[in-house]
Amino acid sequence: MTKRKPFLIFIISIILILIIIVFVIWPVVASVWKSWQELKQAQSEQKTVEEKKQIIAGLKTNPRIPEISQIALKYIPKDSESGQLVIELTAIAGSNSLKVEEMSMEKSQEASAKEEETTTASPQTSVNPTATSPPAAAQTKEVDFSMKLSGEFINFMKFLQEIETSSRLISINTIALQSKAPSGTEVAAFDAQIEGAAFSKKEVSLTDTLENIKISNETIEKFLNLKTFGQPINLPTESGFGRSNPFEGY
Amino acid sequence: MININLLPPELKLRRLAAKRNASLVSYCIVAVIIFAILGVIAKSLESTIKANLTTATSNVAQGMAQLDEDKDLQEMALAINDREKTTQEINLQKVFWSQVLQDLLNSVPQDVQFENFTANSAKTPNFILQGNTTTEREVIKFKEKLENSVFFQNVAFKSSSLTKDQNQEAEKLKFTLEFDLEQKSITGSVSGINQGFKKMKEIK
Numbered sequence: 260m261t262k263r264k265p266f267l268i269f270i271i272s273i274i275l276i277l278i279i280i281v282f283v284i285w286p287v288v289a290s291v292w293k294s295w296q297e298l299k300q301a302q303s304e305q306k307t308v309e310e311k312k313q314i315i316a317g318l319k320t321n322p323r324i325p326e327i328s329q330i331a332l333k334y335i336p337k338d339s340e341s342g343q344l345v346i347e348l349t350a351i352a353g354s355n356s357l358k359v360e361e362m363s364m365e366k367s368q369e370a371s372a373k374e375e376e377t378t379t380a381s382p383q384t385s386v387n388p389t390a391t392s393p394p395a396a397a398q399t400k401e402v403d404f405s406m407k408l409s410g411e412f413i414n415f416m417k418f419l420q421e422i423e424t425s426s427r428l429i430s431i432n433t434i435a436l437q438s439k440a441p442s443g444t445e446v447a448a449f450d451a452q453i454e455g456a457a458f459s460k461k462e463v464s465l466t467d468t469l470e471n472i473k474i475s476n477e478t479i480e481k482f483l484n485l486k487t488f489g490q491p492i493n494l495p496t497e498s499g500f501g502r503s504n505p506f507e508g509y
Numbered sequence: 510m511i512n513i514n515l516l517p518p519e520l521k522l523r524r525l526a527a528k529r530n531a532s533l534v535s536y537c538i539v540a541v542i543i544f545a546i547l548g549v550i551a552k553s554l555e556s557t558i559k560a561n562l563t564t565a566t567s568n569v570a571q572g573m574a575q576l577d578e579d580k581d582l583q584e585m586a587l588a589i590n591d592r593e594k595t596t597q598e599i600n601l602q603k604v605f606w607s608q609v610l611q612d613l614l615n616s617v618p619q620d621v622q623f624e625n626f627t628a629n630s631a632k633t634p635n636f637i638l639q640g641n642t643t644t645e646r647e648v649i650k651f652k653e654k655l656e657n658s659v660f661f662q663n664v665a666f667k668s669s670s671l672t673k674d675q676n677q678e679a680e681k682l683k684f685t686l687e688f689d690l691e692q693k694s695i696t697g698s699v700s701g702i703n704q705g706f707k708k709m710k711e712i713k
Contacts (some may be wrong), residue, residue, distance in 0.1 A: 267686075269629050272538075275544075276712075279541070279547075283545075283548035287552050294555065298558055298562045301562060304569045305568050308572035308573060314586075315582060328589050331589045332588055342606075407592050423607055428596055432629065433631075434633060435627045435628075436626040436627075438623060460592075460595060463592065469565040482589065
């Protein structure tokens with residue numbers, strides 16, 4: 260019995276220590292670890308919230324943010340807005356003394372789908388504007404259009420410049436110019452046929468991160484410098500609706 | 510001095526065993542106490558961390574509630590940046606025709622007149638130009654100038670034919686040039702902006 264006594268004491272102590280570890284220390288350590296992780300996350304979230312608050316405070320100092328947002332959503336609208344596009348293109352042409360002889364719009368299509376078509380249709384092209392599918396532009400839809408214009412070349416150049424800085428993002432893909440004047444004469448009149456696309460995007464694809472809510476001065480300047488040509492249609496203020504006989508001349 | 514233990518050997522052994530047991534018990538008690546203290550420390554640490562966590566969580570919730578008040582502003586900022594990023598990506602693929610055509614105009618010799626001009630950014634040759642001039646020399650000058658431009662490459666002389674206008678007595682040389690786009694704008698290039706600027710420097 261005396262020989263077993265130290266062994267028993269040792270075993271009882273080990274059992275006691277194990278009980279303390281299993282029922283007290285282990286659950287507490289697990290809980291502390293979990294709480295520690297949560298605390299770390301909460302602290303990081305708190306830091307993010309503070310930084311976000313600072314950015315928001317900075318944004319609040321610029322009273323033109325709602326206006327810039329409207330400009331940005333007009334530049335690449337949520338829907339195709341083909342009517343406004345017609346007005347914009349016609350107004351740009353008109354402001355540059357170009358006559359719009361024909362204009363047609365095509366049904367809007369996914370930019371990515373069109374990219375695939377273009378890539379497969381012309382695999383040997385050296386200039387393929389849609390060879391790679393950009394991530395932010397992936398949800399973008401294209402509103403294809405074609406226009407036939409007539410006028411003078413110098414005005415056509417101004418027309419191209421104004422399209423690049425207009426209030427709607429427009430990309431021209433093909434240009435065909437034909438001189439109207441007999442060769443050798445000094446008359447600079449010509450016909451132009453252009454095909455291009457405007458863009459629309461239903462959703463905002465950027466994630467709500469700190470970087471994505473900071474607006475650089477460059478971005479603000481860019482949107483504020485866009486030029487609107489056509490007056491938008493505003494039905495409530497437009498007058499002159501209702502005819503008793505629409506077959507009569509107007 | 511010599512110590513003589515007169516205890517019987519059995520008792521002596523028992524005493525030694527009792528001593529050993531006592532020290533073992535004390536070691537075990539100390540170990541148990543240490544672990545018990547560790548448990549108590551862990552518990553207090555747990556309550557401290559939980560208190561901090563509660564504070565931090567409530568601060569986050571409070572901050573989020575404040576941010577929710579400005580949700581419209583955040584959405585506007587996000588929309589602005591989204592449109593800006595999308596524009597940048599589209600512009601990388603877009604041809605800035607006013608710049609390209611301006612460079613083309615800068616390359617035209619005085620005695621060259623355009624008749625037909627087609628530009629297609631997705632189909633090679635990207636440009637087909639038909640015009641008239643006085644001599645082949647003018648066409649070649651035009652071709653050389655286009656080759657030196659940062660915007661154009663692969664300039665090919667396709668054809669030329671001498672024609673006489675009905676109203677005029679002077680003969681005109683009709684020609685066709687085909688070429689490709691090398692760079693889409695001053696800032697965005699097809700084959701590399703550095704190459705473009707290098708070429709620009711060479712021209713200067």
